[in-house]
Amino acid sequence: MQLLFLILFVYLALSEECACKKEDQNICVECPDNCQLQIVNSTSTVPLVKCFVNTDLVNCLEKDSHNSNVCLECKAGYFLSEGSCVVCPDHCLLCNATTCFSCETINNITYTVSSNRSSCINCMDETVNMDCGLCPEATYFEPSKSVCLPCQPNCKYCSSSLCQQCYPGYYTQQAFCNKIQKCQTALTSIDYCDVCFYGFYRQRGRCQDCSVLETNCWVCYHDEVNIISGCTICHPGYVKVQGHCISLADAHCKVGYSDSGCLDCEDTYYFDVNMTCQRCSEACFSCTQDPNNCLSCASGYYFNNDGICERKDSNCVSSDLKGCLECVDVLSMGTDLTGYYIPKDGTTCEICSEHCNRCVYNSRNCTSCVDGYVLKKMVVDGVQLRDCVEKQSYCVDTEMGFCVLCTDGYFLNGGSDKNDDQECVKCDKSCGSCEVSTECTTCQVLYYRPLNWKELGWKLCHPQSEINMTCEAGINGCVTCNEGYYINSTEPTTYKCSVCPERCGSCQYIESTNSINCLSCPTKDLYAKNGECYPCSDLPNCAKCSYDVCSKCKGGYSLEQNMLSCSRPKYELIIPLTVLGVVLIIVFLVGVGLLIWRERRRYVYEVDQKLKPFKVNSDLEMLLLGSDNKNFPMKTDKWELFFGLKKGKAIVDKVYEETLSIANMTNKTYFFEFYTDPSHRFDLEIEPNNGVLGPKKAATIVFHVKPLCTASIIENIGIVAMDMGAQVKETAKLTIYLDTDLSVKLDYTELKPVLPAIGEGGFGIVFKGKYRDRIVAIKKMKSRSLTDELEKEFNHEVSMLLQMRYVSVVELIGAIYTEGEIALVTEFAEYGSLTKVYLHQEMSYLFKVKVMEDVALALSYLHKNNIIHRDVKSENVLVFSLNPKMDVCSKLTDFGTSRCISEVALMGKKLTIGIGTPNYMSPECLRGNGEYGFPSDVYSFGVMMYETYTQKKVFEETDKRFEKPWMVPQFIIEGNRLEQPPTCPSNYWNLTNQCWAQIPEDRPTFMNVINAIESWGEDIVSLPALTLKNGGKISQSGGEEEDDNRSSSETSSSTSSSATHSRESSRSPPLYSDQIVFN
Template sequence: MKVKVDAIKQSLNVKSAENEENVIVIGNQKYDLSLTEFIEIEMESDKQVDLDNFTITKNVFLVAANGFEYNNTSCKSGYFQNGIFICQNHLPCSDGGKTTDGRCAECQDVNCVMCDGDNGNCMKCKDNLTYNTKSNTCEEYTNCLSFTEDKCLRCVDGFVFKGNNCVDITEGNGNCQIKVGVPSECRMCDLTNITLINTNGVCSVVHSNVVVHSLSNVVECKDGFFVQNNICNDCTTNNEGSLLCSFKTTEKCDKTYYVREDGSVCVKNECSDGTNNEENGKCAPQIDNCIKYVNGMCVECSSKYSYDGNVSCVEPSTVDVNCGMATPSGCIRCDGNTFLNISTHKCEVCNSSCESCLDLTKCLSCVDGYFLSDHICKSNDELNDTCARKVPNGNGCLVCKVGYYKKGADCAQCDVECGECLTENSCIKCNATNYKTSNGDCFPRSAISTCAVEVTESGCSTCKDGYYTVNGNECQKCVEGCAKCSESTRCTSCDDTYVLKSTSCVSYNTITKCTKTKDSKCSSCTFWYSPSDDGTFCSKTAVWWVILLIVVIIILITVLFIVLVLFVMVKVIKHKRDTSKITLFKLEHTNMKFVEMADGLIIHTKNEEFLITDDDLDENEIDVNKQIKNLFSIGNTTNHKVKIQFTSKTNEKYYISFDPHIITIPPNYGCEFSLFLTPLCNSNMESSFVINYFIFANDSKTCIHQMDFKYITKISTRLDPDSLIEEKQLGEGSFGVVFKGKLGGNTVAIKKMKNVTNAKDQMAEFEKEVSMLDKFRCDYIVHFYGAVFFPNKICMVTEFAEFGSVCDMLKNKDAKDVDMKLRIKMCLDATKGVSYLHKNGILHRDIKPDNVLLFSLNPNDVVNGKLTDFGSSRNINMMMTNMTFTKGIGTPIYMAPEVLNKEKYKMPCDIYSLAISFFEIIGWAEPFPKKRFKHPWEIADFVGKGNHLTYDENFGIETQEMINSMWDIKPKKRILCDEIVKRLKTIFSKFHKNV
């Protein structure tokens, strides 16, 4: 509903409506609203509208272009809801100030017409008064020549500006920053006050005619003034008729004057009859009834005439038929649907849709079927897309669609941030991507990046840690150190390194003795301090474990002291005991035969060559790897003490030491020494050691004497590497390299080891193998000569097999070249070797043709093949009860099923390996052809399932039965070596009756 109000307020007797509900009084009209639940009232008035009501229960929205007043509150728009009026947009007070509830009230200071609240500071004083900031009151100007409403523009003579007041010029020099001389003269005025200028040593406010000035000079004056002697003088002072000039020239004159050609002065222009002076001073032809000319045109007529827009002054009634008011300057108001064209001073017809207008583009009212919007008449059809309900039988819109708001009679689109709005700047509901603030503004939801939940139309309901809710639905960061807070400075928990005290978070560095924080509390303090229960300070506390530690340290020190004393005592006792073992004797009391050594020293050995022998056995040859002790004596025939010390060069073939190693022999005394020698290999050694001696005399010096010795060892398996002669390399494998060589007069095979990474463990295993091989005494076991145990020279020496291994023959000879008799003999000799091992409780664990060496190809010889390679052999007594598959032992092709299945195994595993070897030797072919078994695990799978190889024509019935008994899947059912030897002899006898 649109209401036109003609008066702000008129006397209206409404007492009869006091008890009426939903009756509202607007201006001097009363309206009944009881027939509708919601109504929007737009009030049109050129002044503020007064609004009265008694009881409103309906939803009513009110808006007025120039505002309305209700209950002493000035509003532009507001609404009634549930009987309560809410002002949505307050209007500023025309005078006085706003109270906290939005009403206008008079200012406390009677001289103040506008203030900040009814008790606030004055914002505008009454005319001719100025506001005093010290007393907070409005006072009269003093010593001010001219002023505006709130500012003095010019002081009277003898006074200058200070703030907004005029003070005595002597006081004005208080604006001086630099003074010199007596009496003082100002050299520089206050640079912060741009209105000051230094004139003859006095700081004063520049004259209002000055436009531009420096610190002490006037640079530019207003129009009509020029600079002379640092003062702005009136142009007419020395040049009558001048309107614009400089110091020596004139630029513009009064209309009855013109500028002389040299530009110096204005010259009076006397026009002839029939002409008049124009505004620029020139003469123009006279126009009847015209009193003002410009460029030959009349711009103003006499009082009883009006300018017709051309060149004449005519009577007002003849100017324009549409002219409603004519003046000497022309028509100033048009009637009907015409408007005044300023340039032509004529009335022209408005736009066809305009009922009245200001010009062609600005309408004041519209014809029927059109409505006014921003001085433009629009067709009612344009409201189809924006208006929900048009004015019945009228022009314009009554209710706009969602997303549009009422703007006069038009509907304008809401701001892009609004979903629904009442005015351009008043959103009722925000769009889908915005939320509504407490002030009614719509902001993007993405602007609240610190919300812990999804931002809705209502804003954020829960903020992230470190932020708190502000304005009801927005988030603001807590103060530094706060992990969570309910207000800006009210923390509920703190960040790391901060402690919560009351409602504030403080750095733990500010808490004396605190070193660490946890859960907003001080959790750790420096030594001898502990955190309080609330974790806000550190208190001194005895540390029990420190006291305990001190006690323990004292006990440890005591124990260590006792141990040290005992250690020293033991050392002393040992020293005395060792000293007691040293045999010192006087030379005069011995019958030993000494020989001269050097510098008064004599020596006695048991033989002249100093041959080391075993005194226990009384033999010249000594055992290898056994320590031998020999005695010798050194005497001191000088008159001074002599210090004796023994040294020897390192030799890998023996160990040597002395007891005592160092001693001081008194004069004419002798000392008995023990020489300990351990040969490490077979050798006939000649070597020496050094006797260092020092004679305690004035010219004493350290001297040395070389002492030669020799020894001869017994023959053992510990060989001297220098006794081996390598002739040629026979082969190489992962274990090492095999050479053919000589040892003494025998041709031997030298097996050099390589890849010795763990010397200690490997040497222990190597010594075990050598010890085992040294015990073998069998014609069917390769003879073992010995081994070298020196690092980087480790090797084994066995007898040399001239014809290589059975495997070599399998590779190099066809089956037709090797008769069955020799094949059976190879198997028989190998079995005899295995039988010898088993009878001595030893498993070979790697029986295969590679490890059967051939020493003869004549089957009639006693021995053709011998068993070798005992690197995998183990004493059966060591592990008979718990023997499982050991990684790296044996060859998968020849392994028994129990070994492949990592089960416990015993001697029958060697019998199985013999069976596979027999199958290969007798059949003279690979047992597991590569065409059929491409991968090793296929062999293991085949054997593990209890499968056996297929015999060919080379295998007789007896041979097949024997092999079947050897490779039975159950180890306990396999026959023993003696039974195998017996059966092989039977088979062999068929080829050789004499065996």
């Protein structure tokens, strides 16, 4: 009851009514101060409004518009409870009677709703971690148990059933953590792969196989925003072609990178506008920009007048890029065939006129005719020619369009001059042959002419009938005089016989006494003695004479052999003389036999001393008996000679020795001898080369071999053993095995030249060829042997090339020193000289700049080593690639005129006469009295820069300023230069002007040239200029001297480059082995 009373009291107090201050139509509209209007009864038609005391509600933001004692919204930190505001727990900004929803931040302390949501706590205080719901990594808070429970495996942050964040290398999928495959672990985000392994790409944070995008792709990309993808690096052995990875073979690519595509096409292929390799036409060996735009023709093709490769006709046996060089020689197939010729300025073979098997420039300008026809001068269309006509009847035989034999009584006239005709002309009747009709060369039968006919004034022959009565006549007069006649045969002016004196029957002229001796007498009663006739009675014991001799002796006498005396035999001397003769013969034979025996013993002794034979012991006997040549009577401890190099390589020009024991195991005496064939690959000496071995004797043979060139040597040595008694020969063979190390001296049999020749110079002829499966250029000497001057020049060029081992200098493979095969072998440039390239195709500006930089690097290398080239020109620059993105596009060659000079003597030498090419020679060289040095090469380089840009040769004869040869030197010496081409960039032209400056000191060095080109910023691959160690000198071995600190510098460079290894490793290596790396 009391409680009800209390409630009634409070209500009345709270609803204390105030008097209305102002009314309007019986409705209160204004209350006094501290009172407010309130509707008492709102159900009636006219509401009842009264004034009540104003009660203040604390911490209320918005009150009820109908009842000011009722709060609708409280301040922060309070909550509504029965129309009034009640304070929240400490630091709680938003709450209700049981729960705190949000806490405040004060004094840099952020308060957090407790785990039971009843209060705000400071979670920086470790004592309340559990109330804060803070758990260690990989655990979560379980409110129902107020404990931390472990997350799922590999989960870093989670709730009771859901992983919010996985550890690096894992990602969330269906509330679980799965490992991110093919991702570099160190490069992952929370559940997202930043960098995949090579061969995979990133898609929605995961790594997908590149093969999905492109087969044979090693590194690829995928842009999820722009929805684009592609391959950046292909697998090794593949190159990018229009975004796809194609194998080198399928892409017809010779050299390429896996990331940047093909750099050089295979032979017979070219780059199209899409930089893909397309096949050239059948007629082209190499082409550019179009399959029919040939740079060089295929085998059997040549360039016609329109610059198109045309197939050579069947009658052409030799051609070059300009056309047919030589037509088929029909003379090798027969002398009655019509030949072929190449018209002047023509490129194909055309047939000569009928009966002409060789002609020049015109079908009727013959140089040789078929059998039975001769050359005859005639005028055709106002041009004097020589055509073939049928031979004269007096001509017996013809050769090559000339009569070579006339019938008897005719001679060949004319033909001594190439414009003369040749014909058979009749000789005089007294002539057997003649050269002119008024003078005989030989006489006709029954005619003669003395030997001194010129002195006698005889030109024709005389009849032999004039002298037949005194002698037997011949072609020069009397040969044998008749009986009673003589002739002085020693006197050339005497050609007929004279009558003997009356005292002689026959006689003879004696030159020594200048007298006539009787050979016989005129009657039988006389005989001839000492050139005179005497009575027969003067002969002792002669009974009767017959002309010149005694014909009968007196009794008891016999006629002697001379038939001029008679004598009797002296028997008392015959027997003793016969016995003495027999004894002398016996003594002679015995003496000869003793001498032969003594010489034989001495020879055997000398051979034994030379061989130093020794007795065969049992061990050696067993070794020799194991020889594989059982039929050979002499045994040896080895049949194969390795000279101690069975597993090693021999050094060229070094002598190696092998010792061999040979034994005679028979009971006979044998003579042995070694036989070898001369070889250009090695020198072999055998000591001794032959000898005699008695029974059971052995000897030591020493072999010395010196390799002369790089080769694999397998050669046989023959050995012959002859039984000294039976004279029976047996043969066997030894084999030399020798493999040499690499050297500059090559074996010419390993070179495989390809015909025809691709060039010719003053030194020799150049062929393309192969050496051990490498394409090379073979510069073969024209002369088969070396004179002292040629040998000096040859060795000089080899020496220069050996020293200058540099990336933009043509590489020397080796040299051939074998007589008859002397040659230089260098690397082969597919595109030939720079002149050939710029005359046959359009070159890009980038390519021109790249070529000039390559040449400048080569000349800078030479000058650093005090070497002056002295013949810098476009013909001496070889082009290896047409792609300016290659490391090297061109290389310098031809060092036959290069000279190595010291700094002291550099300015003290004058240019040798005949060295260099006038169009490229500097003013000081052309004057002939100036000094030459490094600036001379720089001037020539400037001329070459002009040629390369304009793609035409300087000082052409079509320019009236250079019609005469002497005008070019005069133009240069006077300080004049060619004009700037209209399209030439200013930086290129400025460098050209600096290089060909008139004063040598004003010209830049090649290091300045290289720096200038690099400053242009062109998009080419620039090689670093070589900085030589040890002051830039070249060692005697031809290469750079080694640096003692090389290993340390390499270590430091490898350390400094480790930071960029990841980026650089993504670039695959070039797909060729001959790679040059600069550090």
